[in-house]
Amino acid sequence: MDEYQTTTARSAGTEPGTPFAQVPVEVMVCVGTARPSVRDMLAMRAESVLPLDRRVEDPVELYVGDRLIARGELEELDGDEAGQLAVRLIEVADNPGEL
Numbered sequence: 451m452d453e454y455q456t457t458t459a460r461s462a463g464t465e466p467g468t469p470f471a472q473v474p475v476e477v478m479v480c481v482g483t484a485r486p487s488v489r490d491m492l493a494m495r496a497e498s499v500l501p502l503d504r505r506v507e508d509p510v511e512l513y514v515g516d517r518l519i520a521r522g523e524l525e526e527l528d529g530d531e532a533g534q535l536a537v538r539l540i541e542v543a544d545n546p547g548e549l
Contacts, residue, residue: 480511
């Protein structure tokens with residue numbers, strides 16, 4: 451397959467209405483990291499609090515696999531979905547993994 455055919459085949463699969471457009475993708479949202487000692491982990495019980503390295507208002511990172519694809523802010527939905535957690539995107543990678 452020459453370069454033109456390869457590029458065409460790649461881009462054709464991402465157009466709306468193609469079968470590939472309907473494939474679900476799992477997005478992981480990273481809200482922070484904790485680094486407790488083993489002693490602290492062994493002492494954890496229900497209602498224990500594990501502090502993270504971020505504040506509530508800090509941006510969260512969105513990953514597909516191990517690729518950083520965007521950053522966003524956590525927010526709570528209203529209306530019929532009241533109480534559900536969501537992410538408002540504030541920065542999207544042009545090339546995933548390069549934010």
